[in-house]
Structures are given as C-alpha cells and as structure tokens.
Amino acid sequence: MNKVDDNHDPHLAHHFDTPVQQYSSAKIGMWVFLATEILMFGGLFCAYAVYRGTHPDVFLYAHHFLDTNLGAINTVVLLASSLTMAWGVRAAQLGQKPILVIMLLLTLLGGVGFMGIKTIEYSSKYSHGLWFGSDNAFYVKSGKYTNPEELTGAIEYGESHAMPHEDKGELTDEHLELQVKDAATEDVLDNQAAGEAQDQSLPASAQSNIGNATNAPAGLSSKFAEVEGDGSAYVTSEKKPLTYEDLDPQQQKLVSQFFQIYFLMTGLHGIHVLVGMALIFWLFIRALRGTFGPKYFVPVDLVGLYWHIVDLIWIFLFPLLYLIH
Amino acid sequence: MSATQPTQQTDIFGKPVDEQHKDNYLTHQRGLMSWLFTLDHKRIGIMYMIAVLSFFFVGGVFAIVLRVMLTMPIADASNQMRFEMNDTRNIVESSGATVPEEAIKLLYEPGVTDAEAQQQKIEVVLTDAASSAGAGAKVVEYPELINARDAAAQKYTQDLTNHNTFYNQSFTLHGAVMVFLFIIPAIPAIIGNFVLPLMLGAKDVAFPRLNLASWYCYMGGALFFLWVLGKGILNFLVPTLEGVWGGGGLDTGWTFYTPYSTETNTAVVAATAGAFVLGFSSILTAVNFIASIHMLRPKGMTWFRMPLMLWALYATAVIQILATPVLAITLLLLIAERAFGIGIFDPALGGDPILYQHFFWFYSHPAVYIMILPAMGIVSEVISVFSRKHIFGYAFIACSSMAIAILGFLVWGHHMFTSGQSELLNAVFSIITMLVAIPSAIKVFNWLTTMYNGSIRLDSPMLYALGFIWLFTIGGLTGIYCATLAVNIHIHDTYFIVAHFHYVMVGSTLFAFLAGMHYWWPKMFGKNYSERWARWGWLLVFVGFNITFFIQFIMGALGMPRRYATYIDKYTIYHHISTGGSLILTVGLFLVLFVWIHSLLKGKQSPANPWGANSLEWHTISPPPHANFDHAPPATDPYDYSHWRWRPEIAGYVLNEDSEPEEKDAMARNDS
Amino acid sequence: MISILAQAQTKGISLPEGASTYAGQVDWLWNYLTYVSVFFTVVIAGLMVLFILRFPRKHPDDQPHGHTHNTALEVTWTIIPLIIVMSIFLWGFRGFLDMATPPANSYEVLVTAYKWGWNFTYPNGATSEQLHVPADRPIKVVLESKDVIHSFYVPAFRIKKDVVPGRYNETWFEVDATRNGITLDAPEKEYDLFCAEYCGLNHSRMVSKVVVHTPDSFTSWLEAASDQGAGLTPVEYGAKLYKSKTCAQCHSLNGSKLIGPTFKDAYGYPIELKDGSSPIIDDNFIRQAIVQPNSHGVKGYQPVMPAIPLSDQEVTALVTFIKAQSDKYQPEGGGEEAESGDEAKAEPEQ
Structure with missing residues (x-):
C-alpha cells in the first residue's frame, strides 16, 4: 500500500525520466509485492496440503462443520466486487469520474458484505465451541479437551452422519447449514422441516433426538451418545459418511487442526480484505475529489491488482476448505 | 598514501569544484529531522549503517561473552x-x-x-x-x-544452572542478533542502498518512501529484540519481575525449533515478532532493488553491461522476495502455536515438529545466499578494480549468481539429514547441495583469472577481498563435507558446522562487507582513511578469525556438539585457543572502527575516483551531491579502466576532458 | 602461513578413532574429501599469492591486457568440479544407505530421551542410564522422546539421529570386538554419547556413555541390571534414583529453590498451588507429581518437569525417598524419626 503512496503526486517524481517509466516501475513493484503475498499464503497452503495429504479423512469429516452456502455466497460477492473494481480501473483510465465513484463504492460494499458474512460464520463457529486455538471442542490436549458429545453444534454431525448417498451430498449440506442457523435462531419450524427431510435416512436412535436438538443441548448430547453406541454398525459400509468414531485416535487428534488451519487461512485472508477495503475507501475519497483521470490512475490500478489477488486467494480457499469430497 | 593530500573537492576531470556546486548529500540539509525524514537513498544507507553496526556491536558482545564463558572452569564438566x-x-x-x-x-x-x-x-x-x-x-x-x-x-548445581542459562541466552541472542539484525541487512541495506542508484546513474531508488519505510521497519524489528534483551536483563536484576510480565531473554537458538520454542519460558513471541517485522524491511528493500534495476538503468546499460554488484544485488533481492514471506508465515504459525496452542507443530495434537523445520529452512537456507551473494558482488568489483583489469568471465559470474539464487531454494533439506526424513529426500537434497558448489567454484576461478596478468595493488579493500577468497574457499570446501551424506551424519550439529557457517557467513560476508566499506568509504564520506592502520586492522581481523574458527573444525571433527555450555575435558584446549582467537578478532574490529572514526574526524578530502574504477558511482564527486547526477553519465563497460589516468596531486584518477566528449557534455549539463 | 594451515588441514582435522563397522567407510570418504579440499585450497591460495607477487602494480596507469573470457576454460572448470562432487555424492550416498539400514538380526534397544537424560530399555525390560551393548552384533536403537527434540550422537560410531517427539526414529551400529580391543581381559569399553540437538537448560549435561561388552560380559551385566533395587531399602534405592534419574538437577535436598521445589520438608506440609488451594503433600500427591508431571501446577514454578520413564518399583522408591527428606516422615510410628533421617542421608555414592 505504501507503493501507492509513492505516486500520490500527479506530477512526475524527480528521479524518473518519463511518466511511462514511473508507471511501469510502480507496476513492477506491485507485482513483486503480490508475489510475496502469494508465497506467504503458500506457506499455509503447504501446511494444509501436508495435513490433508496425510489424513484426508480428517478433513473430509471436519469440513462438514463449515457452511458451504455462506462460503458460496461469499465467493460470488467477492467475484462481483472484482468485476466492479476492474470496471473502476477502466473508468479511471477513461476519466469517467461518476462511474469510477460508483464502482469503488460497489467494490467497497462487496468487501463489507464479504466481511459481514464471514462474521456470521465465525460467530456461529464460536457459539458451537469450534473456535481457534485451545477453545475448540476437538482440542484433545490434556485438560482442555471437550468430548464431542458436548458439542452444541453436534447437529451438523448427526446430519453428516445421515448422508445416505453421494448424489444427496449437496442437499444434505444445505440442510446441515439450515440446522446450524436453527440452532442459533431457535427457529422451530425450520428445524422440523429439516428433521423431516432426514427421516428416511437417519437411524432410529438419531431420529429420536433430532426433534429436541435445537431446543436442548442436553438432547444433543444424549443423541450423540447413542450414535456413539451404534458406531460400530457403520464402520464397514462404503458409502457411509465419516463419523468421529471412524477416525483412528491419531486422526481424532488432528480434527482440531482442520479448524486451526481454517481460521488461520480465512483470518489472514480477512485481514487482507480489510486492508483492501481501507485502500478502496481512500481511493473513493480521492475519486470524489476528482484526483484520477487518464493521466493519473496508478493508485486505482495498483489497488485493483491487490484486490484481484485477494479475490484469487479466496477462489482457492473456498473449494479447499468448504468443498471437500 | 604517498601523494600530497588535497584539501579541495575535485570532479572527475580533476578540476576543483567551485563554491556554488559544493553541495553534497551530507550537507544538503541539516538537523536530525532532515535525516529521519529523508528520502535520499544515500542518507538512508548511512542511517542503516549506524543502526546495523550498533547491532553488530551487540551481537559481538554476546559472542565474546559466550566465548569467555566457555573458558571458565565451570564449563569443563570434569x-x-x-x-x-x-x-x-x-x-x-x-x-x-x-x-x-x-x-x-x-x-x-x-x-x-x-x-x-x-x-x-x-x-x-x-x-x-x-x-x-x-x-x-x-x-x-x-x-x-x-x-x-x-x-x-x-x-x-545452582552455579551450573546459572552458567547454562547465561550461556544458552548468549548464544541464542548472538545468533539471532547477528543473523537478523546484522548479516542479512549489512550489505544490501547499507552498501546496496548507497551504491545501487549511483551505479545505475540514477537519482534515487524506484520507491524512495518505501526505502525509508524499510529503515523504520528495521528499527521496529530491532526494538522487539531490545525489548527481549531488556526484559531478560531486568528479570535477572529483579527476579520478581518474571512473575509480573513473564520470561525475558531468549534461549531457543536462533532457529526457534519447536517444540522447545513453544514450551520455554523466554520471550519467544517478542523475538519472532521482531524477526517478522524485520522481514518487512527486507522485502521492501528487495522490491525497491528489483524495480530500480528493471526500470532505472540508463541508456546503454544493458543487462549484461551492469556491474556485477548489481547482478548480485538483483539475485539477492529475488531470494528476499521469494523466501522472506515463508519465514513470515512460519513465525506467525509459531506465535499462534505459543499464544493459542494451535498445535500445528505439536505431536500431542497430531502436529509435526519436523514440519516447522521444513518451513524454517525453506527461508533460512536461501537466507544464507542473501548473505553471501552481495558479498560476491563486492568481491567481483574490488578484484577487478585493484587488478586494473577487466573482470574475467563476466557472463559466467553474473549467471552463477542467478544459478545460486535458484539452486539455493532447493537445498533446505540438508539441514535435516539426521531428522529422520526419507533416504530418498536426503539423496535429492544432497545432490542439489553438491550442485551449488559449481557456480561458487566458477566465481572463485574467474576472480583468480582476473588477477592473472593484472596490475595488482594491495590496498585494504583488495586485502579484504583476497581474505574473502581464502575464507570462502575453506568455507565452501567444508560445505562439501557437510553435503556428503555419510560424513554429514558425523559432523551434523557439531562445531564443524559452526566453523563452516562462520567461515561462510562471517568470514566471507564480513570480509566482503569490510572490503566494500573500505572501497566505497571515500565515496560515502568524501574522506580518506589511514591506509596503514586499515591494513593492520585487516591483519588482526584475518588472523583472529582464522584462529577462532579453524580450530573449531578440528574440535567438531572430534565430536564436540554445538550449543554446549559445558563440555568434557578432551575439548578444553580447543575452546581456549578459539577464545584467544576471538579476542584478537575483537581487537582487530575495534581497530577498524577506530580507522573509520579517525577518517571522519581527521580524514583528508578524497578525489572523485581514488581507485580508477569505472562503474558510474565513480563518475560523480565524493561525496555525491544530493541528486547524484542531474544527467546520467554515459554507461560504458564498467570494467574498462583505460580512460582513467592517475593524477598524483589529487591522489586519484581523472578522465581526460578532450578524449571524453560525452562525459564532458554530461558534466556541463550538470553544471548548468 | 598457508603451508601451516594446509598442514593443519591434513593432520589437524582428523576424526576420533572409529569403532563401528561402517566407521572405516566414513573415514575413507572423509580422507578423500580432505585430499580434494587441501588440493584446491593449495591451488587457489597458491595462485593468489603467485599472482600478487608476479603481477604487482608498477605504475598507476598500467594497462594490463588479457582476455575477458574464454569459454573452453569456463567449461573446464565447470565440468571437473562437477565430476568430483558427483563422485563424492555417490560415495556418500552409498555409505549413508549402509548406515540407514539396520540388518535383520539386530539386537533392539529402546532409547528414551528426556530433558535432560537418557534411558535405555532392553528387550527383557531392564533399564539403564548408560547404553550397554554386546560387541560383534548389530544393535538397532529405536529412539523416542518424552518432550522436545534431542539427538542421539556417538562420535566414535559416526552415528547420529534426531529423537523427535511423536515419532520413532531408528538407527544402528555394530562394534567389532577384536579391532577395538574388547577382549576377555578387557571386557568393557566406553564411548561418549552426546545429545546433539539443543534441548534447553542442561543440554550440555545430557551426556552419557555407550559401554560395549563382550557377549558374556553383556549377559551378566544384563542379569544384574534386571534387578537394580535388590538388596536396597526403598529409601536407599530412591536416593540412587534421585541422582541417576536426574531429579537432582532441579530439586534440592537442603531447602534451596532450584528449577523445581525442594524435597526438604515437603512431605506432610501444605503447598500452594496456582489454583489457590494449598493441599498437604501426601503419598498420592508425590506419586502424581512424578507420574503426571506439572499436573498440580505449583505456584512459583514453571511447568517444565519432564515425564521421566520409571517402573512402578522405581516410583515407589522415589516416593519413599522424598518422604524421608521431611521431618514429618515417621515410618514406624514416630519414635524412629532420627533413624529415618540418617537413612535418608545415606545418599548415593558418587
């Protein structure tokens, strides 16, 4: 972002010979900086690859606790904001001030929307005891480990457990998320619908608990306990979804790693979105004052590049974290 | 120097500089604020010099402390x-x-x-x-x-506990301060900042504000380390403080290996945060260098007409760009591990401590080349100028820098030969490490051939450069021992490794740094230094260094493990010799410092080009004016010295006005 | 000076006497490397000095002429070092593979590293603080760590392997009896064993020995080692363990505060915990403190105690020994206090 600063002066800086030289320097500088961004996330992608590569089942199991719908909406929001950003750059180059202002505003709104949805997701994780660090229900280290039975978000677990066929995977995911929201809002009606949708596929023991799941965490625990009791019945079935009991002890330890990696990756990405929003806001103010035009649009161009890279990183994060099969 | 010393500033034609052109970057503006908010790459280079040398002093104090501790009777377990x-x-x-x-x-x-x-x-x-x-x-x-x-x-037991605590903290802080605060920024940030735009004939680096920001990042990172240090000292003086604000100091080794670094009670988070911030400083400098070299080369300076120092700085910048972010994320993971216990490196949570080592060395092995590549650049310049002969094999030296930069990314696993990684991985890392020897050897042979048939002058920069070749040869050849799998198993984590990397990192890089400082000193400050005392300084540093570290090869081969606060008695004699050498080295370094300070206070005015070099920084007065050049001098072959003639009355080389119409033209335009 | 240093390189840098079967191979390679290195060092330094003497600057305006490049020369000094280093690589890799692959009939010893000591467990369950092995038989060591990373290093065997928590590393060696002078007359030979990976405060005291026996001598040693507490009272045995299991590094017997709380007058007295409570130290408290280190969280101390591998018998002995350091210890109803105190003082021999 400092790079942008360098060129805030519409006139040529004293150490450059021509505007083209100055513009190209800024571009090269920005691209080099973006390379460092990619490599920084690259470290986390490596950590992800190592743990997913060695324990694919853990990631398959744990990703059911993420809300695919919200993730998908966020992807669309961010992609749309990239479009408006690119449009804004074009408008700046053509000197179309009103369009530039509108586009920057829309991009900013995209950022706000993205962070808003992210906040909903995070607070849902927090309320289910699936938070960062040791404050996670799957954190098995001595003294801090909560038995997954006590998970208030365990409905999602029952749901994933109930996934009968591959082709119903998408549907089930949706329901799963529905129920998360239910748990948060205590919307009984929705919950009943979700419960009905499951009736055919759930084992009797689990079904009996779905009804009171949203209202009483204690019910969840008991349901969990029963499922646990039945766990062995499912071990051999090929199509069955993974349960916590299917994981061997080493893998059970690793479930919390999924959440740590999830929070690290999306958190670091979120910080980048916030930085991008601050930069776009700054551009917005300057655009209102009419600073940018065909002769001076480097800051818009550079922030645009930055915004696209942040977008691009999310394009990788979304399938890697939310769409595991 | 024998010739009568001039008192007046002269330009590249040997003419006195008239009053209205006497402006230089040091006197352009005055006052502390004019320094703290300067965007001038030269001033930023000088500010880096003061800061980096201060931390060289701090790291050096720890070095002496730990060497002396190893000669204390309690260090001998018998x-x-x-x-x-x-x-x-x-x-x-x-x-x-x-x-x-x-x-x-x-x-x-x-x-x-x-x-x-x-x-x-x-x-x-x-x-x-x-x-x-x-x-x-x-x-x-x-x-x-x-x-x-x-x-x-x-x-x-109590005395031993105190001894071990002090020793462990000393070697950790010695390593961390020297690596992060001295060796990595030394050549790029001090010398690189000063000479890179001058060599390009440019007025500044591409992003002057980023350049200043990088200095502030450096100072910010340094503050974290001072915090670690200060906390450690206060905790020692007032033990109850530890209960108030937690442990101070640092005892993890500069590598911060997990799981030890996540369970020790010292200020690991502050130190890693410091290294994280220093990473930004490094990245900002690198972004600047890459953009400058790409965009600010003057007309006529093609890629293969750049001085080799620029190639070296470019290769360094590429490594800094690609490796530093990985260190940043590694340190973030370590901080998260310590602060939140995320367990990504914790076996109790299914994590893997070896993963940390992979991450860490992915940065820290290339970091070794961040240290050595610019050093090689300096040596390429100095050897050629002081042999007054065109550098031999320019293209091979330039390409070998890039080859080292690329290969440097593929060898990190050789730090983990004993960690239990698979035999196949070990073999791959071993063979690629062997390959790094080739471009290094190419450089050494080319430097030697440059000297062949030359006209060699043994001034202090050349002495340091020749010292570099000697130390780098030993450091490089022992590197092959370390890369050889069967032999590595024995010498891994022994003093042999300590000696090896001190020969490469300290010996080679420090010598090249000192060569560069003595070489560009007249340009930086416009003052000559006492050549006689500078040579004595060189001798003490050279002898002291070799005594200190050569003995450690022997000790390591005999099996003395590194990072030992105490040892069994068969190693006692070697430790005593090594400590003796380190004291000579210290005296030598203080002599060098004395020579510099003396030069600043009493030094005579230096000419525009005291050595007869031809790269563009010598085409302006010493010290350079605020804007370096108003119009870039014509970029010719930087290693063609035939146009420069010795002028005894100014003790420097000058251009013949009539035979250099283009140059005269540029100067004339500068004057207007 | 150069000749002196070159000499130092040939004669000075030599390995300690090799004892393992593959040490010879490593040493051959080492010598080869040294010859190559000395050759190149002498050539480079020699040329450097030669050129300095032969081509000094005669006049400041000298215009030496020479070639600026010569591709044939460059290729030569690219190819020759390449061939040399590849030969070294192949040799080194072959040697490494031998060192990395334990023979099938190896005798297996479990090595447990902890801060800051070693514990060796033999197939029959016996344990020791020094590694005892028979000669003329491949020994496979399986390495496990109780806390941080350590490294198992025996210079004389040219062997080193990191001990990493959460995984088992292994390596092996074999000592030839006749070549190392391990005979019926001198049935034992000791070699230094170091921890080579920095592991904290007393890393440098994590030093032990490997004792190589003749097969007969080893068998009798193993028998004795299987019953270490024989003939000792629990307090005596505990005192022995207090030294050998490195308790003494952190816990004093005279009331002074080291890294951990003192044992003097600990039993029977209340102790302040981090959670605010102050329970009286009893047998169970001590036992838990040993078996599950740091689980109490004693106020004023860092939770840095390692889980030291101990048998039940050893834990009991240690508990008794620690109790005996207190004036509240009344093993036989109170009248024998003085006697028990004496017993406690009957500390381990050096």
Whole structure:
C-alpha cells in the first residue's frame, strides 16, 4: 500500500525520466509485492496440503462443520466486487469520474458484505465451541479437551452422519447449514422441516433426538451418545459418511487442526480484505475529489491488482476448505 | 598514501569544484529531522549503517561473552568434583572447624560401592585428626561433613544452572542478533542502498518512501529484540519481575525449533515478532532493488553491461522476495502455536515438529545466499578494480549468481539429514547441495583469472577481498563435507558446522562487507582513511578469525556438539585457543572502527575516483551531491579502466576532458 | 602461513578413532574429501599469492591486457568440479544407505530421551542410564522422546539421529570386538554419547556413555541390571534414583529453590498451588507429581518437569525417598524419626 503512496503526486517524481517509466516501475513493484503475498499464503497452503495429504479423512469429516452456502455466497460477492473494481480501473483510465465513484463504492460494499458474512460464520463457529486455538471442542490436549458429545453444534454431525448417498451430498449440506442457523435462531419450524427431510435416512436412535436438538443441548448430547453406541454398525459400509468414531485416535487428534488451519487461512485472508477495503475507501475519497483521470490512475490500478489477488486467494480457499469430497 | 593530500573537492576531470556546486548529500540539509525524514537513498544507507553496526556491536558482545564463558572452569564438566571438594572444605572451614585433606579425598573417591566401609574409613581419619589436632582446633564430625558435601553439591548445581542459562541466552541472542539484525541487512541495506542508484546513474531508488519505510521497519524489528534483551536483563536484576510480565531473554537458538520454542519460558513471541517485522524491511528493500534495476538503468546499460554488484544485488533481492514471506508465515504459525496452542507443530495434537523445520529452512537456507551473494558482488568489483583489469568471465559470474539464487531454494533439506526424513529426500537434497558448489567454484576461478596478468595493488579493500577468497574457499570446501551424506551424519550439529557457517557467513560476508566499506568509504564520506592502520586492522581481523574458527573444525571433527555450555575435558584446549582467537578478532574490529572514526574526524578530502574504477558511482564527486547526477553519465563497460589516468596531486584518477566528449557534455549539463 | 594451515588441514582435522563397522567407510570418504579440499585450497591460495607477487602494480596507469573470457576454460572448470562432487555424492550416498539400514538380526534397544537424560530399555525390560551393548552384533536403537527434540550422537560410531517427539526414529551400529580391543581381559569399553540437538537448560549435561561388552560380559551385566533395587531399602534405592534419574538437577535436598521445589520438608506440609488451594503433600500427591508431571501446577514454578520413564518399583522408591527428606516422615510410628533421617542421608555414592 505504501507503493501507492509513492505516486500520490500527479506530477512526475524527480528521479524518473518519463511518466511511462514511473508507471511501469510502480507496476513492477506491485507485482513483486503480490508475489510475496502469494508465497506467504503458500506457506499455509503447504501446511494444509501436508495435513490433508496425510489424513484426508480428517478433513473430509471436519469440513462438514463449515457452511458451504455462506462460503458460496461469499465467493460470488467477492467475484462481483472484482468485476466492479476492474470496471473502476477502466473508468479511471477513461476519466469517467461518476462511474469510477460508483464502482469503488460497489467494490467497497462487496468487501463489507464479504466481511459481514464471514462474521456470521465465525460467530456461529464460536457459539458451537469450534473456535481457534485451545477453545475448540476437538482440542484433545490434556485438560482442555471437550468430548464431542458436548458439542452444541453436534447437529451438523448427526446430519453428516445421515448422508445416505453421494448424489444427496449437496442437499444434505444445505440442510446441515439450515440446522446450524436453527440452532442459533431457535427457529422451530425450520428445524422440523429439516428433521423431516432426514427421516428416511437417519437411524432410529438419531431420529429420536433430532426433534429436541435445537431446543436442548442436553438432547444433543444424549443423541450423540447413542450414535456413539451404534458406531460400530457403520464402520464397514462404503458409502457411509465419516463419523468421529471412524477416525483412528491419531486422526481424532488432528480434527482440531482442520479448524486451526481454517481460521488461520480465512483470518489472514480477512485481514487482507480489510486492508483492501481501507485502500478502496481512500481511493473513493480521492475519486470524489476528482484526483484520477487518464493521466493519473496508478493508485486505482495498483489497488485493483491487490484486490484481484485477494479475490484469487479466496477462489482457492473456498473449494479447499468448504468443498471437500 | 604517498601523494600530497588535497584539501579541495575535485570532479572527475580533476578540476576543483567551485563554491556554488559544493553541495553534497551530507550537507544538503541539516538537523536530525532532515535525516529521519529523508528520502535520499544515500542518507538512508548511512542511517542503516549506524543502526546495523550498533547491532553488530551487540551481537559481538554476546559472542565474546559466550566465548569467555566457555573458558571458565565451570564449563569443563570434569572440574565438577574439584569444585565440590573445594566447596565442601570451605563450608566446613566457615563453620570454624577443619577437615583433613585425606577425609575429603576419601569422601570423593570415585567408584565406591560400599558406603558403610567408606564411612568407617572417613570416621577413622577424622578421629585421628581430632586426636592429633589438640584441644584448640575443632575437627569436623562425620554428619557435618556429609551435610557440607550435600550443600556443596547443591551449590554446584545452582552455579551450573546459572552458567547454562547465561550461556544458552548468549548464544541464542548472538545468533539471532547477528543473523537478523546484522548479516542479512549489512550489505544490501547499507552498501546496496548507497551504491545501487549511483551505479545505475540514477537519482534515487524506484520507491524512495518505501526505502525509508524499510529503515523504520528495521528499527521496529530491532526494538522487539531490545525489548527481549531488556526484559531478560531486568528479570535477572529483579527476579520478581518474571512473575509480573513473564520470561525475558531468549534461549531457543536462533532457529526457534519447536517444540522447545513453544514450551520455554523466554520471550519467544517478542523475538519472532521482531524477526517478522524485520522481514518487512527486507522485502521492501528487495522490491525497491528489483524495480530500480528493471526500470532505472540508463541508456546503454544493458543487462549484461551492469556491474556485477548489481547482478548480485538483483539475485539477492529475488531470494528476499521469494523466501522472506515463508519465514513470515512460519513465525506467525509459531506465535499462534505459543499464544493459542494451535498445535500445528505439536505431536500431542497430531502436529509435526519436523514440519516447522521444513518451513524454517525453506527461508533460512536461501537466507544464507542473501548473505553471501552481495558479498560476491563486492568481491567481483574490488578484484577487478585493484587488478586494473577487466573482470574475467563476466557472463559466467553474473549467471552463477542467478544459478545460486535458484539452486539455493532447493537445498533446505540438508539441514535435516539426521531428522529422520526419507533416504530418498536426503539423496535429492544432497545432490542439489553438491550442485551449488559449481557456480561458487566458477566465481572463485574467474576472480583468480582476473588477477592473472593484472596490475595488482594491495590496498585494504583488495586485502579484504583476497581474505574473502581464502575464507570462502575453506568455507565452501567444508560445505562439501557437510553435503556428503555419510560424513554429514558425523559432523551434523557439531562445531564443524559452526566453523563452516562462520567461515561462510562471517568470514566471507564480513570480509566482503569490510572490503566494500573500505572501497566505497571515500565515496560515502568524501574522506580518506589511514591506509596503514586499515591494513593492520585487516591483519588482526584475518588472523583472529582464522584462529577462532579453524580450530573449531578440528574440535567438531572430534565430536564436540554445538550449543554446549559445558563440555568434557578432551575439548578444553580447543575452546581456549578459539577464545584467544576471538579476542584478537575483537581487537582487530575495534581497530577498524577506530580507522573509520579517525577518517571522519581527521580524514583528508578524497578525489572523485581514488581507485580508477569505472562503474558510474565513480563518475560523480565524493561525496555525491544530493541528486547524484542531474544527467546520467554515459554507461560504458564498467570494467574498462583505460580512460582513467592517475593524477598524483589529487591522489586519484581523472578522465581526460578532450578524449571524453560525452562525459564532458554530461558534466556541463550538470553544471548548468 | 598457508603451508601451516594446509598442514593443519591434513593432520589437524582428523576424526576420533572409529569403532563401528561402517566407521572405516566414513573415514575413507572423509580422507578423500580432505585430499580434494587441501588440493584446491593449495591451488587457489597458491595462485593468489603467485599472482600478487608476479603481477604487482608498477605504475598507476598500467594497462594490463588479457582476455575477458574464454569459454573452453569456463567449461573446464565447470565440468571437473562437477565430476568430483558427483563422485563424492555417490560415495556418500552409498555409505549413508549402509548406515540407514539396520540388518535383520539386530539386537533392539529402546532409547528414551528426556530433558535432560537418557534411558535405555532392553528387550527383557531392564533399564539403564548408560547404553550397554554386546560387541560383534548389530544393535538397532529405536529412539523416542518424552518432550522436545534431542539427538542421539556417538562420535566414535559416526552415528547420529534426531529423537523427535511423536515419532520413532531408528538407527544402528555394530562394534567389532577384536579391532577395538574388547577382549576377555578387557571386557568393557566406553564411548561418549552426546545429545546433539539443543534441548534447553542442561543440554550440555545430557551426556552419557555407550559401554560395549563382550557377549558374556553383556549377559551378566544384563542379569544384574534386571534387578537394580535388590538388596536396597526403598529409601536407599530412591536416593540412587534421585541422582541417576536426574531429579537432582532441579530439586534440592537442603531447602534451596532450584528449577523445581525442594524435597526438604515437603512431605506432610501444605503447598500452594496456582489454583489457590494449598493441599498437604501426601503419598498420592508425590506419586502424581512424578507420574503426571506439572499436573498440580505449583505456584512459583514453571511447568517444565519432564515425564521421566520409571517402573512402578522405581516410583515407589522415589516416593519413599522424598518422604524421608521431611521431618514429618515417621515410618514406624514416630519414635524412629532420627533413624529415618540418617537413612535418608545415606545418599548415593558418587
């Protein structure tokens, strides 16, 4: 972002010979900086690859606790904001001030929307005891480990457990998320619908608990306990979804790693979105004052590049974290 | 220097600079604020110099502390019994009694299995002594003697704990300060910042504001380290403080290996945060260098007409860009691990401590080349100028820098040959490490061939450059020992490695840094230094360094593990020799400092081009004016010295005005 | 000076006497490397000095002429070092593979590293603080760590392997009896064993020995080692363990505060915990403190105690020993206090 600063002066800086030289320097500088961004996330992608590569089942199991719908909406929001950003750059180059202002505003709104949805997701994780660090229900280290039975978000677990066929995977995911929201809002009606949708596929023991799941965490625990009791019945079935009991002890330890990696990756990405929003806001103010035009649009161009890279990183994060099969 | 020293600033044609052009970057503006908010790459280079050399001093103090600690009697583990015997005697005597020497000897007799028999023997000795001593003297009783022995043992344990704590903190802070605060920024940030735009004939780097930001990042990172250090010292002085604000100091080794770094009680988070911020400083400098070299080269300076120093700085910047972010994320993971216990490196949570080592060395091995590549750039310049002969094999030297930069990314696993990674991985890392030797060898041979048939002048920059070749040859060849799998297993984590990387990182990089400082000093400050004393400084540094570290190869080959606060007695003599050498090295470095300070205070005005070099930084007055050049001088072959003629009255080289119309033209335009 | 340093390189840098079967191979390679290195060092330094003497600057305006490049020369000094280093690589890799692959009939010893000591467990369950092995038989060591990373290093065997928590590393060696002078007359030979990976405060004291026996001597040693507590009272045995299991590094017997709390007058007295409570130290408290280190959280101390591998018998002995350091220890109803105190003082022999 400092790079942008360098060129805030519409006139040529004293150490450059021509505007083209100055513009190209800024571009090269920005691209080099973006390379460092990619490599920084690259470290986390490596950590992800190592743990997913060695324990694919853990990631398959744990990703059911993420809300695919919200993730998908966020992807669309961010992609749309990239479009408006690119449009804004074009408008700046053509000197179309009103369009530039509108586009920057829309991009900013995209950022706000993205962070808003992210906040909903995070607070849902927090309320289910699936938070960062040791404050996670799957954190098995001595003294801090909560038995997954006590998970208030365990409905999602029952749901994933109930996934009968591959082709119903998408549907089930949706329901799963529905129920998360239910748990948060205590919307009984929705919950009943979700419960009905499951009736055919759930084992009797689990079904009996779905009804009171949203209202009483204690019910969840008991349901969990029963499922646990039945766990062995499912071990051999090929199509069955993974349960916590299917994981061997080493893998059970690793479930919390999924959440740590999830929070690290999306958190670091979120910080980048916030930085991008601050930069776009700054551009917005300057655009209102009419600073940018065909002769001076480097800051818009550079922030645009930055915004696209942040977008691009999310394009990788979304399938890697939310769409595991 | 023999010629009469001029007192007046002269330009590249040897003409005195007239009054209205006397402006230079040092006097352009005055006052502290004009420095702290300067965007001038030269001033930022000088600010880096002050800051980096200060931390070189701090790191050096730790080096001396740890070397001296290793010669203390307590460092020799075989002295334990002697200590305890003395203390037992002292404790008995302080209670007013005496103890016969024979009783103490019996008490500490090694290999006693029958305790009762021992007790009887001692009691007999004590009774005999009591009866012969007479009425006035009191001889100690057996139970008191045993109590004294236990107290002595506890005292030894306490002393040893203190010794080990101090030693572990000293070597950690020595390593961390030297690596992160001295060696990595030394050449790029000080010399690179100063000469890169001048060599390009440019007025500044591409992003002057980023350049200043990088200095502030450096200072910010340095503050974290000072915090770690200050906390450690205060905790030592006022032990209750530890309960208030947690542990201070740092005892993890500069590598921060998990899981030790996640469970120790020292200020790991502050130190890693410091290294994280320093990473930004490094990245910002690198972004600047890459953009500058790409965009600011003057007309006529094609890629293969750049001075080799620029190639070296470019290769360095590429490594900094690609490796530093990985360190940043590694350190973030470590901080998260410590602060939140995320367990990504914790086996109890299914994590893998070896993963940390992969991450860490993915940065830290290339970081070694961040240290050595610019050093090679300096040596390429100096060898050629002081042989007054065109550099030999320009293209091979330039490409070998890039080859080292690329290969440097593929060898990190050789730090983990003993960690239990698969044999195949070990083989791959071993073979690629071997390949790094090739471009390094190419450089050395090319430097030698440059000297062949040259006109060699042994001024202090050249002495340091030749010292570099010697040290780098030893450092490089021992590197092959370390890359050889079967041999590595034996010398891994021993003093052999310590000696090897000091030869490469300290020996080579420090020598090249000093070569560069002496070479560009007249340009930086416009002052000559005392060549005579500079040569004495070189001699002391060279001899001191070789004594300190060559002996460590021998010690390491004999199996002395590194990071040992105490050792078994067969290594004692080597440690004493090494410490002796380190004291000579210290005296030498202080002499160098003295030469510099003397030059600043008493030095005579230096000419525009004291060495007859032809790269563009010598095409302006010394010290350079605020804007370097108003119009870039024509970029010719930087290693063609044929146009420069010696002018004894100014003790420097000058261009012939009539034979250099283009140059004269540029100068004339500068004047207008 | 150069000749002196070159000499130092040939004669000075030599390895300690090799004892393992593959040490010879490593040493051959080492010598080869040294010859190559000395050759290149002498050539480079020699040329450097030669050129300095032969081509000094005669006049400041000298215009030496020479070639600026010569591709044939460059290729030569690219190819020759390449061939040399590849030969070294192949040799080194072959040697490494031999060192990395334990023979099938190896005798297996479990090595447990902890801060800051070693514990060796033999197939029959016996344990020791020094590694005892028979000669003329391949020994496979399986390495496990109780806390941080350590490294198992025996210079004389040219062997080193990191001990990493959460995984088992292994390596092996074999000592030839006749070549190392391990005979019926001198049935034992000791070699230094170091921890080579920095592991904290007393890393440098994590030093032990490897004792190589003749097969007969080893068998009898193993028998004795299987019953270490024989003939000792629990307090005596505990005192022995207090030294050998490195308790003494952190816990004093005279009331002074080291890294951990003192044992003097600990039993029977209340102790302040981080959670605010102050329970009286009893047998169970001590036992838990040993078996599950740091689980109490004693106020004023860092939770840095390692889980030291101990048998039940050893734990009992240690508990008794620690109790005996207190004046509240009344093993036989109170009248014998003085006697028990004496017993406690009957500390381990050096």
